[in-house]
Amino acid sequence: MIEVTGLTKTFGSTVAVDDVTFTVRPGIVTGFLGPNGAGKSTTMRMILGLDRPTAGTALIDGVPYRQLKRPLRTVGALLDARWVHPNRSARAHLRWLAASNGLPNSRVEEVLALVGLTEVADKRAGGFSLGMSQRLGLAGALLGDPKVLLFDEPVNGLDPEGIVWIRRFMQALATEGRTVLVSSHLLSEMAQTADHLLVIGRGRLIADTSVAEFVERASEATVRVRSPQLDTLRTALTGQGHTVRDDEGALIVSGVTTAQVGEVAAAHSVVLHELAGQNASLEEAFMKLTGDDVQYQGAVAGGPAVQPMKGELR
Structure with missing residues (x-):
């Protein structure tokens, strides 16, 4: 378990992490999300003892990282896939790490096989692609x-x-507890x-919630409905105070359930061709909650700020 309490980090007058508190529990994959410059990497570095907090604590299984006698036996981390001496082979790199924590060479062979690097284990790590370097970093963490x-x-x-492999691999690790x-x-x-999600923006924790709850919190449920009697249905819905907007031959009704729309249609003998509930995507929910916490935004001269591409923050 990871326990972060009141964690704060300042660099001069800049507050990189601002009084952050959360717990990462075993048995699930917890996602740590935030715009560029939000403080994610600084927080992870403080958890691992690479940066000293200005205030607050970060504990791993109840103790600070620096007090772990054999840290690799308690915590594994992949922060920078390129953190490898370029002239060392993958096998030599892992044997060096293993020796530092009293681990046998047999474990090196096990993790090489686990991440699919056995065939290239004696090649220079400096010649690895980024994807292969990620696998080597994962082997070191394990x-x-x-x-x-x-x-x-x-x-x-x-x-x-x-990507599919590492996603399933991380989920399997969590399933093991x-x-x-x-x-x-x-x-x-x-x-x-x-x-589960931890969402951070400008150093502050914005959300600590499940994925489903995060999306629900940041979005308003709507219902999409199509009918050959669209005008009749629109009049009936607005007559009951519902907010309705047109959407390419359909109506989008806000703040209602599909059952409510269906009942209105039935009461007015309206035939339906489509009746579906809609929720925002994780991307839309994320942008809504963190829009004011993006540190760097480009702008077009005379126009609005240019937002990051949907699904990816730069």
């Missing part, structure tokens, strides 16, 4: 068979097959991977 795992952008550089914290800007990927 060396000590830890209960707690932190991954920062683990799917970067992976092909579609690799491990604590899994994953930072990512790929919202569509988090929607398929995470069970």
